[in-house]
Amino acid sequence: MGLKAVLSKVFASLVNRQLNHIRQNAVTLQQKTFSDLVYTAKNTAFGTDHQFALINSYEDFKKNVPIRDYEELRPYIDRVIKGEANVMWPGKPSYLAKTSGTTSGVKYIPISKESLPEHIKAARNALLSYIYETGKADFVDGKMIFLQGSPVLNEKNGISTGRLSGIVAHHVPGYLQKNRLPSYPTNCIEDWEEKVDAIVQETAKEDLRLISGIPPWCQMYFDRLSAVSGDKKIKDIFPNFKLFVHGGVNYEPYRARMEEVIGTQIDSIETYPASEGFIAFQDSQKEKGLLLMVDAGIFYEFIPSEEYFNDNPTRINIKDVELEKNYALILNTSAGLWGYSLGDTVKFVSKNPYRIVVSGRIKHYISAFGEHVIGEEVEHALMTVAKQEGVEVVEFTVAPQVAPAESQLPYHEWFVEFGKEPADLTTFAMKVDRALQQKNIYYFDLIAGNILQPLIVRSLKKDTFINYMRSQGKLGGQNKVPRLANDRKIADELTIYII
Known part of the structure; x- marks a missing residue:
């Protein structure tokens, strides 16, 4: 076991103590997050329009701030995109994450200096939770590949703009950079098929131990790797490949096919990142569901999915949720999204700690x-x-x-x-x-x-x-x-x- 693996076990133990505090104090931490968010944004244009200075409780907040999707929040977001400061959050965002919406076309989601570190921390803690629980840390001594969008950023009115995965690529901790693939030039290739072929050529002889990405595109990578290697199984191409990190879609429909091309069962970690915030990650290989990030600059609200399209649906916070009930997920974030309907539905499978599964899309x-x-x-x-x-x-x-x-x-x-x-x-x-x-x-x-x-x-x-x-x-x-x-x-x- 290399030095990185040894040190990662020590770090994993420290992080687990922090996560235990989060697991045991979710309701209190959410209340603090709520108060901090409202107080910080009270002098913004949005905060003034919605009388944040007069909000003293969640009930006040619900009266003042309606539920909106991207299109309904767009008048404010467009002001942010144009470079106006103090619109939804103090100052200007550090980045705009470009994402393709199913109903809104291209969307630009603000990412602030406060919200960006939470994306990095959650991804790191997902891996450290795995190390803490399983004791398996050898993967940090080998190469890791992250199948993601291009890190090339553009500008909109002085704000750097790009895909979330491309933005985050610029903030990967230094101790992981030497282990990380693909190379920067390969990662910058825009055409996906050309990029996958380049990644195959670049990685076929590497000691890959961790692979991360959305399952269907990882499957495409595996199929092409296998094809250029004489139909070898992935486990024979990468004998030390032990961990698959995935998110974006439910893995179960892909699991059988993925394990067939890999040639064996393999440990996996599910994550729930979105441009709007890193919401949850799998913190245990033994327990069902993803640990909700209750101390990451997001105050969550939940609407029973059957009421979502009602004129006056029920809105609750974390303390009132029920197990095994589908809820539309609503976000209030440290990047200035307020009463924001993400479009996903989630279901709580545990309240001690609060763990969720993603059950679908509210409009799908x-x-x-x-x-x-x-x-x-x-x-x-x-x-x-x-x-x-x-x-x-x-x-x-x-x-x-x-x-x-x-x-x-x-x-x-x-x-x-x-x-x-x-x-x-x-x-x-x-x-x-x-x-x-x-x-x-x-x-x-x-x-x-x-x-x-x-x-x-x-x-x-x-x-x-x-x-x-x-x-x-x-x-x-x-x-x-x-x-x-x-x-x-x-x-x-x-x-x-x-x-």
Whole structure:
């Protein structure tokens, strides 16, 4: 074991003590965060408009600050982008994180000098928590690769602008820089396929021990590595590869295919970073869920997902949440986002400490007939049956077919790219349908009442989703395929790939 690994164990023990304080004092820390945020921003334009100086409680805050998504906050954000100071947070942001929204096109999220260190600290603590719990630290002595966006930054009115992962790349601690891949020139390649090929060439003979990135793009990297290495398994290319760090999407639909190409099961750490803030990370290999960052400059609010589109939905803070209930996640941050609807839904699996799972997107659901099927339900149904049947799923998306051929009932149409096909696609679809009915009573009622017919699975050609994302100019980076839609925009594009 090298010196870095030895020192990391000492550091991990110190950080775990800090995390224990956070685990045991979440409600108190959230109240302090709330008070600090409101006090700090009281003299900003937003704080003045919403009477922050008169806010003395969370109840006051709810009366003064409505829930808004990006578009609704845009009049303030546009002022920030134009270079105006003291709009939503004191001064100007250090960066603007450029991100592709599913409903707002390109978004620019402010990152302040107060919020940026929290991104770095949370990513570091995720690794240190793993080291503390497992005692495994050898990975810090080898090479690590982070598949991410380009670190090249542009400027908007004097503010550096780029992808979050590219921004963070400029602030990686010095003790990790020598171990870190890809090289800066390779990381700056904009075209994703060209970049992956360059990374393959650069890393094929390195001692990679940790690999990090969004699962579908890591899968693409692994496939190309395997192809240029004579179809070797990743474990044979990188014998010391022991840890996979992922985020951005639910890993479970990718796990079987990833482990097949790797050639073995491997430890993994799930993280929940967003341009708006680093929200949670997996702090234990033994416990379910991600530890919510309650002391990181974010005050969280939660709206029961079934009330989200109501005129006056219930808004609660962390002390009033219930287990196993889906909530829309609302953020108030030290970069000046207020009552900000992130668009994600989360579910608490523990309150001691507060751990969450990401259950879907508030606007990604199917409710063409009132069924309100959500991402968590379709992923559970598909992956449960796939595991039982020994089927591998590469990627999928689901859309309603409300106008089928004459005399047919409407149905949910599932477009699935398989790594390993079902023995019988019709039987497989029937089993997935039954699993979905068990998860969603409204869907069950529609099937039982002959309002909908059982779902239909369309098997897609190899590399369908890579080709689709390429056609949309969204290959690689932080881009993800929406799993659910109420329209057929994606579905109709995918029909040409049906086997």
